Amino acid sequence: MDFLLQGFLKGFALLFTGDPETYSAIWATVGASSLSMFFSLTIGVPLGFFLGHKTFIGKRILRTIVDTLLSFPTVVIGLLVYAFLTRHGPLGGTGLLFSIPGVAIGQTLLGLPIIIAMTANAVEGLDKRLPITLTTLGASPQQILWATVMEARFSIMLAAMAAYGRIVSEVGISMLVGGNIKWHTRTITTAIALETGKGEFAMGIALGIVLLAVALLVNVAATGLKKKAVK
Amino acid sequence: MSTPVISLNKTRQVFSGRQVLSIDELDINQGDIIGLAGPNGSGKSTLLRILAFLDAPTSGTLSFMGAETSIKPGAVHRQVTLLVQEPYLLKRTVYANVAYGLKVRKKSDITTKVHNALIQVGLDPESFSSRQWYELSGGEAQRVALAARLVLKPKVLLMDEPTASLDTKSAKLIRKAALKARTDNRTSLVVASHDLDWLGKVSDHIIYLEHGSIVETS
Amino acid sequence: MKRLLTIALTLALTVALTVPALAGKTLMMATTTSTANTGLLDELIVPQFLKDTGIEIKFVAVGTGKALKMAENCDVDIVLVHAPASEKAYMDKGVLIDRTEVMYNDFVIIGPVADPAGVKGMNVAEALKTIAAKKAPFASRGDNSGTNKKELSLWKAAGMAVPEKDAWYVQTGQGMLPTINIANEKTGYTMTDRGTFIKYADNNGGNPPLVVLVEGDKVLFNQYSALAVNPEHCKDAQYDLAKQYIAWMASPETQKAIGNFKLLGKKLFIPNAK
Numbered sequence: 001m002d003f004l005l006q007g008f009l010k011g012f013a014l015l016f017t018g019d020p021e022t023y024s025a026i027w028a029t030v031g032a033s034s035l036s037m038f039f040s041l042t043i044g045v046p047l048g049f050f051l052g053h054k055t056f057i058g059k060r061i062l063r064t065i066v067d068t069l070l071s072f073p074t075v076v077i078g079l080l081v082y083a084f085l086t087r088h089g090p091l092g093g094t095g096l097l098f099s100i101p102g103v104a105i106g107q108t109l110l111g112l113p114i115i116i117a118m119t120a121n122a123v124e125g126l127d128k129r130l131p132i133t134l135t136t137l138g139a140s141p142q143q144i145l146w147a148t149v150m151e152a153r154f155s156i157m158l159a160a161m162a163a164y165g166r167i168v169s170e171v172g173i174s175m176l177v178g179g180n181i182k183w184h185t186r187t188i189t190t191a192i193a194l195e196t197g198k199g200e201f202a203m204g205i206a207l208g209i210v211l212l213a214v215a216l217l218v219n220v221a222a223t224g225l226k227k228k229a230v231k
Numbered sequence: 232m233s234t235p236v237i238s239l240n241k242t243r244q245v246f247s248g249r250q251v252l253s254i255d256e257l258d259i260n261q262g263d264i265i266g267l268a269g270p271n272g273s274g275k276s277t278l279l280r281i282l283a284f285l286d287a288p289t290s291g292t293l294s295f296m297g298a299e300t301s302i303k304p305g306a307v308h309r310q311v312t313l314l315v316q317e318p319y320l321l322k323r324t325v326y327a328n329v330a331y332g333l334k335v336r337k338k339s340d341i342t343t344k345v346h347n348a349l350i351q352v353g354l355d356p357e358s359f360s361s362r363q364w365y366e367l368s369g370g371e372a373q374r375v376a377l378a379a380r381l382v383l384k385p386k387v388l389l390m391d392e393p394t395a396s397l398d399t400k401s402a403k404l405i406r407k408a409a410l411k412a413r414t415d416n417r418t419s420l421v422v423a424s425h426d427l428d429w430l431g432k433v434s435d436h437i438i439y440l441e442h443g444s445i446v447e448t449s
Numbered sequence: 450m451k452r453l454l455t456i457a458l459t460l461a462l463t464v465a466l467t468v469p470a471l472a473g474k475t476l477m478m479a480t481t482t483s484t485a486n487t488g489l490l491d492e493l494i495v496p497q498f499l500k501d502t503g504i505e506i507k508f509v510a511v512g513t514g515k516a517l518k519m520a521e522n523c524d525v526d527i528v529l530v531h532a533p534a535s536e537k538a539y540m541d542k543g544v545l546i547d548r549t550e551v552m553y554n555d556f557v558i559i560g561p562v563a564d565p566a567g568v569k570g571m572n573v574a575e576a577l578k579t580i581a582a583k584k585a586p587f588a589s590r591g592d593n594s595g596t597n598k599k600e601l602s603l604w605k606a607a608g609m610a611v612p613e614k615d616a617w618y619v620q621t622g623q624g625m626l627p628t629i630n631i632a633n634e635k636t637g638y639t640m641t642d643r644g645t646f647i648k649y650a651d652n653n654g655g656n657p658p659l660v661v662l663v664e665g666d667k668v669l670f671n672q673y674s675a676l677a678v679n680p681e682h683c684k685d686a687q688y689d690l691a692k693q694y695i696a697w698m699a700s701p702e703t704q705k706a707i708g709n710f711k712l713l714g715k716k717l718f719i720p721n722a723k
Contacts, residue, residue: 087523087683097524098477098509129319132285137332137379138309147331151322179509182491198486199626199652 007205014206015213021182021191022210028100029187029214032178033168035104040111040163045156047112048119049149063120069113074106078176081106085177098179103187106173111163118162122155123148153229161222168215188214234297235260236386236419237282237311242291244277244443252277252288252443259387259419264409266434267423274443275423276316279389282421283313309336310386314393318376325349325367326360329379336383348382349375351411353404369396374405381408384416391423402426406433476690477525478508479517481595482624484529484673485510487644487717493710498697504690514593520544520676523683527691531673532595534602545676547691551698552707552718553672556599557646558663559629560585560638568638573666574607581609584617586637588628591620599671600640606668633658642671644717651713673718698722 014022051063083089085097085105096102130151134144149156171189178185180194188211195203235258244252252274259265259282267275280286281293284302292299295307312332320328329345338344349356352374359371367375373396380388388409394402406429412418424430430437439447480490485508495506509519513532520528521544528545530536539545558576560568566585568576580587590597604611612618619635621628625645632639639659641649650657663669675698677691697703699722707720 087685092523093685098507127319129315129317132313132315133319133321135285135304135308136283136311136313137335138312138383139304139335141304143335144304147321154322181507181509184507197482197624197627199630199649 003201004205007202008209010202010206011209011213014210021186022207024183025186025188025191025207026210026214028178028185029168029189029211031100032103032107032174032187033164035101036107036111036167037160037164039104039108040115040167041160043108044112044115044159044163045119045149048116048159049123049145049152051116052120052123053148063117066113066117066120070117072110072113074110074170074172075176076172077106077109078173081109081173081177097177098181098185100178100185103174103178103185106177107167107170110170110173111167114163114166115156115159118159119152119156122152122159125155126151154226157222157226157229161219164218165215168211168218233261236296238292238294238297239281239288240292240294242281242288242293244274244281244286245289250443252281254278254291254445257438257445259421261386261419262413262417264413264420264422264433264435266430266437267421267440268425268427268430268437269440272442273440275440276391277443278440279313279391279421279423282387283311283389284308285313309383311389312380312383312385312387313389314373314377314380314391316392316395318373320364320367320372320375322364324360324364325354325362325375328364328375329382332379332383344382345378348378351381351404351408352378353401354378370398370401373397374401377405377408381412384412385418387419387421388412389421392425393422394424394426394429402429409433474504474690476504476506476527476687476694478506478527478529478694479515479519479525480508480510480529481513481516481531482510483594483596483642483645484531486625486648487712489707489710489718490529493706494698497703497706498694501697502693504693506694512592513595513598517544520678521682523678523686525678526687527675527677527694529673529675530595531671532598533672533674535595535598536674536676540676543679544682546679547677547695548674549676549695549699549722550672550674551722552704552720553670554643554718555664556596556640556642556669556671557661558638558640558669559632559646559659560662561633561636561658562660564662565636566638569662571663573603573663573668576663577604577607577609580638581612581615584615586617586619586632586635587612588619588621588632588635588637588639590625590628591622595671596625596640596642603640603668629659638662644712647712647715647717672721 084091085094085102086092096105126148130148131144134147139147169189171193174187174190175193178187178190180186180190188207192204192207195207237259239254239257242252242254243250267278269275281288284295284300284307287302294300300307321331326345329348330341333341333344346356349359354371354374373393377393393405397405409420410433413420422430422433437449438445484490490508499505513530513535516528516530517535517539519525520539536545536548540548558573560566566580566583568579571579589600601611619631621631625641626649629639629641629645629649646661675695677688677695678686680686680688704720704722707718710718
């Protein structure tokens, strides 16, 4: 039980003493999650928009598939990406295996269903008067698209926070695709898994505190963004 | 006589097997102010949506400036605008809402134009410009939506029950704004309203609809 | 909004691109979790090899089964494992070559201080038979690791079938320390490598609830070998670097350093390269 308090205090110690291993892990986590969030959003928002906005044959089936992918276990995603990036795989030899960009690819696959499903929902839930309002104000099809995405911006921001939470806390992908290599692909979560596996529970808690600190910073920034979005 | 701005010819609108509108001929000429009257369900809103090039008639022709035009978002919508009964405001400030159409057309001098449009609908620009879309009463929202359309100086302004949520004073303001649009920019207006008194004061002539057909003109 | 996205992307790309750019020569190694957990690689091998040759070893610590599979998939250039039977199988397959024994330590059977099954001092075969007969709880790694394979071979050597379905035989599917902790929770026995036991004892302030009861039996011998990935099997394998590593591991200086390596004040490995 006392590893909880020990770990809690140790977490702050790691952050404020600038422990190099901890900061290397923070850097790895920030790098991978930033890349994957960028791609999840730039690919996912347009796809989600398309899925929510247009009617087409098979729309319901596609929607169901996307919703089911929300439950994709991270270890399985990790295995899938590993299968592609391994030497003999289709993308072998790209040097992406055991690298942060490789991890980001897997994490993008994790975040995409969340962004797509929630954006589609947001777009579907938009006021039915929006399209004709935009049309009657003279907006071109591209302008209608952009304005519609803007109308859904609060829900999309929520989707981004949900995807970020899932991405930054996952272990399966980072472990399998990254390899937990010290100084290179050891993220905060794989470090937690390692320490816990070694029985170093206090260290596991400490790193958990570090991860929450990183997430807190991101959330503060996002709140600032939300305030700006209302202007 | 010059080409009518909007023309309907043998136009029928059918929804779920029921014919809701049947107009053999209707011309909107430049500078006309036409009132639309009739009981609920008489087809006023349906007609306005067709005139706004938002809904395509089931049969018959719909022309803009003499040429048959489709309802796909295009040039016609930069000239013809519709104010629906319960207008939708974008999730932005009042200023941004009124400015939207101007931004879409890449117009300049937006601040002045928005300022003037707000004054025209009786909203003080100082206190209203930075209000959020959710900080408005029904009547204020309706006036913001009207300002957003007046500011575009459209060829045709269509309005569905524009004074529904307004008091007498504001209704008078709207009448003045509508007449000013015709005087300043030769805007044509087609206005549907239950308020026959107000309609009479603003329109050149009134079309009475019943069960989708014109029964009387005055 | 756009500014934040730009910042995020710049950050991410900087991380992603600078890291490979800074790397000099790199040797990809697969090794086992128990090897990595001793700290031998982090504290001695990796830094010293970098100093002596300028080559950086990047190692992934996984179960033996996975390490060998990764070699077969050509994801690594060299493996450092301790599972002779599996090593032979992969050499027969032509995946691994240049097997070089570099050091050994031993396994021990540990159990509660009170030793309810009474196996202290027995040889391995007797001890396992006794544990089975008394249905004393026994925790197994159950994860196809080198340690796990060794444990399974001990049951066979004692003339018994692996007690797969028996309730007292607990297959944890986890690393050595968690498995020891589970054995302790059940007041039972387990087989562990000496290195992990030293750590476990240290974690418990020198007074662990589970102690060494069976040791020294020849079957508990734990031989570590380095094997290079066959360049004929994996054309991109950095065979030259792998050979350099193997030669370096077997060199007198390195062997001496390995012999002097202490884990929490106790010597752990006995160098035996020829």
